[in-house]
Amino acid sequence: MSTKSKIEWTELTWNPVTGCTKVSPGCKNCYAEKMATRLKAMGSPNYKNGFKLTCHTHLIKQPASWKKSQMVFVNSMSDLFHEEVPDDFIFKVFATMNWSSNHCFQILTKRSERLKKINKHLNWSKNIWMGVSVENSQYLHRIDELRKTDAFVKFISFEPLLGPIPSIDLKGIDWVIVGGESGPKSRPMEKSWVLDIKYECDKSKIPFFFKQWGGINKKKAGRTLDGRVWNEMPYCETGSNDCSYPASIH
Numbered sequence: 514m515s516t517k518s519k520i521e522w523t524e525l526t527w528n529p530v531t532g533c534t535k536v537s538p539g540c541k542n543c544y545a546e547k548m549a550t551r552l553k554a555m556g557s558p559n560y561k562n563g564f565k566l567t568c569h570t571h572l573i574k575q576p577a578s579w580k581k582s583q584m585v586f587v588n589s590m591s592d593l594f595h596e597e598v599p600d601d602f603i604f605k606v607f608a609t610m611n612w613s614s615n616h617c618f619q620i621l622t623k624r625s626e627r628l629k630k631i632n633k634h635l636n637w638s639k640n641i642w643m644g645v646s647v648e649n650s651q652y653l654h655r656i657d658e659l660r661k662t663d664a665f666v667k668f669i670s671f672e673p674l675l676g677p678i679p680s681i682d683l684k685g686i687d688w689v690i691v692g693g694e695s696g697p698k699s700r701p702m703e704k705s706w707v708l709d710i711k712y713e714c715d716k717s718k719i720p721f722f723f724k725q726w727g728g729i730n731k732k733k734a735g736r737t738l739d740g741r742v743w744n745e746m747p748y749c750e751t752g753s754n755d756c757s758y759p760a761s762i763h
Contacts, residue, residue, distance in 0.1 A: 520724075521725075521744070528590045529570075529587075529588065530588050531564075531569065531591050538649065539623070539652075542698050566597045577612065584749070592621075593606060593620055603631065618640060618641050622644070623652075639666075640751045645658070645669060646669075650678050653678070656681075660685045672691065673700065674707065676706065677706045683719055687720070688720050688722070696727075
């Protein structure tokens, strides 16, 4: 299951895992939960379990069939480091990303504790970007745990940004995304919160990506900040792989 993405900072989504459970305030109005419910009602075979966590072994090899190099968001409909995803399944997903070196893979998690715990068992090739979601100052520990991993590119998604995070420590971070929550029950985001984070990015010379203001009508609200669109991203180091596909990945 791969889908061309409307998410501004990626091109394609790949979901070898679907479904999740809520762990913090940022999960309250989860778009993936709503989409999974809709896809189940439409009879999509990969969503027959709705939003119950499901590992899709038949999708692990999928990126091997993509010839055009692309920016790929891994598990937009789940969290790869969810406690119900077996370690071995995570290792196989990483093996696919390692082998598919012509693509750049972006992973986001709220479960930074598990990420840190299994970090030493993961093969961090340069085409894998690892990020954590941080919605307010209560979850800054996720950044500290991300810093302790061996990922070559580390990033933070402050989306939905639900509160001020002044004077944030961005040491060891390579990219920052900021966005407001969207939808009928969206919670507001203050401009000052965004500018505080951007100031720290500017000070540390870290690429800054402003995704959206959000709100009930996110298209109308737009994504300009102080009169311009901010689409800064780090460089992704990809390559080519002429080897046969690893027999160990099933």
